[in-house]
Amino acid sequence: MNMLIKLLHIPAYMLITISMISVFLWAQPIFFMMALFGYMAIYLTGLIGLCGIIRGYKEQSFSKIGAIFLGILQFVLLFNADAISAIIVYNRARRGSRELARMKEAAKISAKL
Secondary structure, three states, rough: HHHHHHHHHHHHHHHHHHHHHOHHHHHHHHHHHHEEEEHHHHHHHHHHHHHHHHHHHHOOOHHHHHHHHHHHHHOHHHHHHHHHHHHHHHHHHHHHHHHHHHHHHHHHHHHHO
């Protein structure tokens, strides 16, 4: 869900950038409100992503350095680094949950023997 929200923010970032370029004096309050809502959205989705990274670190899906790096990227607005980080977190978490399910299944089979 976090990845989807961050990917949907990309058009909003583009709109803010375009409005920055073509800002007139009368449009500045609108720009500042849009930027404020954009930064609040990045911060709130960054918190959700950070919770996922912490959980992935506890489940050993991420190394300590990787978790710190991805955690920082969750709050960065530079070239949609937060969306890229969310995609990486999603893929690793999905892979980790598959491996965990395989390990549980193997444990059930070995317990039956």
